[in-house]
Amino acid sequence: MVNTLEADWYVDSEIYARERDRIFHPSWWLMGPSHLVSNPGDYLCDRICGWPVFVLRSQDGKLRAFLNVCRHRGATLLTKGYGGGINSVRCPYHGWLYDDHGRLQNTPKFGEELGDEKKSLSLHQIDVHVWNGLVFVKIARDKGVGFDEWLGEVSGLCADFPGPSSLDYYGEFTVEGELNWKTYCDNTVEGYHLNLIHPRLGTALAGGDVQLFSVNDGRSVAFDITHGASGGAREARGAKGLWVYHFPGLQLVLGDKIFKAERVESNNSNHLRSINWAWYGELDEAAKHEAFAWGKQIVEEDFGICAEVTRNLRAGVFTPGPLSPSMEKHVARFQQIVKDILLNGE
Ligand code: FES
Ligand SMILES: [Fe+2]
Structure with a gap:
């Protein structure tokens, strides 16, 4: 007879941290219905297992997904669950502006010009896939399998x-x-x-x-x-x-x-x-x-x-x-x- 797992498996925060890293991070997650991001400028945002994420239909018609975290000091960029009509994302904290490909465009009143460093301060992009009218994202870029294999x-x-x-x-x-x-x-x-x-x-x-x-x-x-x-x-x-x-x-x-x-x-x-x-x-x-x-x-x-x-x-x-x-x-x-x-x- 097989027994249930020991209670510790359900309680221990160390075990949860490993689950988050090894199971949740490389997995695909349902983000929401794709009809909410059918037009350029439409977006969906949420937290998945604590990771802040947003998906945006760029003006070029392509769906892109990013970690919803400003590269300056970590503020959340988009806060409403879904919406439309945006072609850039401005951080509500100090006003850094990203285009709809996630590239840092300007840093108002920053003082010292960032120069080439700007290029390395794009939003972190993550994987996104649409299947059967549903948008899925995968947080870890370097782990896990493609969507079709996962499903x-x-x-x-x-x-x-x-x-x-x-x-x-x-x-x-x-x-x-x-x-x-x-x-x-x-x-x-x-x-x-x-x-x-x-x-x-x-x-x-x-x-x-x-x-x-x-x-x-x-x-x-x-x-x-x-x-x-x-x-x-x-x-x-x-x-x-x-x-x-x-x-x-x-x-x-x-x-x-x-x-x-x-x-x-x-x-x-x-x-x-x-x-x-x-x-x-x-x-x-x-x-x-x-x-x-x-x-x-x-x-x-x-x-x-x-x-x-x-x-x-x-x-x-x-x-x-x-x-x-x-x-x-x-x-x-x-x-x-x-x-x-x-x-x-x-
Ligand atoms: S944290 Fe985003 S501009 Fe400062
Ligand atoms: Fe049930």
Whole structure:
């Protein structure tokens, strides 16, 4: 029988620092919907695992991504989540100005002319990629793999379902709390908790008897959420549906009339934030509202139980328990992946 990880893995800030460096830094992260940066001058900005990032559609039509940090003394450059109509970025602290390629243009009242040094003070550029109506970024330029390799077989799973390009964008919601990111992932890759934590979802999915399978050598776990869907759920999801987790922080809900993308990220061992963007097909407003609210309720239910688990792990009273070989095999695999990366530097 495989046991859960020791509680320390969820608490220790040294372990979190290694996770941030080895898992989060080289990974691709969902930044937001690409329709928000469709025109030159449009931008998106946010923090991902603490790293300040912005993505900007330059006047030449190309999408570029940068660390959102001034090269002078570290101020945050763009502060609003998204916007448009900019062809340069001025630092709000001392007014340094960067063009939309990230190049330092001028440094008002700096005094000594920077001369050639200016060229070395461009914003730090990071990788950006658009897939299926979604913008992704990768913080580490010198680590990790290309986007397609990272996503692997998940793109094939999505091919059978409509994406943002054929659905209507509805809105976004955020859920944030004090929990360790791995408690949420442990939870997310098993259907064992479904009936008790999500009674409404359990009923809609025929008593929570969901089929799970993994691809990408266990880095992605998918639930078939077609079975037994009834009422509002069936209306929103249509005849078939799939829910997908992709390591380390991407989740997708796929259906005939729904697409939801979620980024799950943290900035310390006791923090988690889930940002969700939802699109719907031909549904009336009430059904969209209902599906959106229910999606949020499910995330909140998971956050609730995982925050309780995290509190107990932090209290130092938990000794590892056994994982069910049938119900929790994907949890065991997820934990093994984390261990391999942290212990072997894989
Ligand atoms: S920190 Fe940006 S101009 Fe000084
Ligand atoms: Fe759940």
